[in-house]
Amino acid sequence: MKPTTRERFQTLHAARPNITVTEMADALKVTRQRASALAQQLGVQLGGREAEAVRPCRYCGKPLDRHAKAYHAACYLKRHTVRLTCRGCKRTFTRTLRERNRHPGAGAFHNRECFHAYRAKAGAR
Numbered sequence: 001m002k003p004t005t006r007e008r009f010q011t012l013h014a015a016r017p018n019i020t021v022t023e024m025a026d027a028l029k030v031t032r033q034r035a036s037a038l039a040q041q042l043g044v045q046l047g048g049r050e051a052e053a054v055r056p057c058r059y060c061g062k063p064l065d066r067h068a069k070a071y072h073a074a075c076y077l078k079r080h081t082v083r084l085t086c087r088g089c090k091r092t093f094t095r096t097l098r099e100r101n102r103h104p105g106a107g108a109f110h111n112r113e114c115f116h117a118y119r120a121k122a123g124a125r
């Protein structure tokens with residue numbers, strides 16, 4: 001006797017408890033609605049949406065860990081680092097966005113000395 005869709009659902013779910021609705025629907029050749037309806041009838045929880053499948057890092061495009069947010073830790077830093085030109089000495093320097101947002105001067109001067117030197121010069125004029 002050919003197994004019913006319901007039976008195949010149960011077999012598949014037993015073999016792969018984390019199977020998603022989409023994967024289940026594909027495997028059973030039914031619609032996603034049918035697959036979730038079956039899951040409901042059988043009282044089982046299908047795995048999350050595709051969003052839980054491997055996601056690429058928004059910076060380098062390589063796969064992320066399941067629990068990672070949108071970037072690898074190192075990529076997050078690179079992504080959130082800005083290259084700035086010091087208003088005082090015109091040298092370029094880098095800041096993470098967090099550092100830059102800490103206070104207004106942090107994005108304009110590469111250090112406190114430059115800031116004060118610039119202010120002193122501006123004030124002298």
Ligand SMILES: [Zn+2]
Binds near residue numbers: 059060062071072075
């Ligand atoms: Zn990355």
Ligand SMILES: [Zn+2]
Binds near residue numbers: 087088
């Ligand atoms: Zn400077």
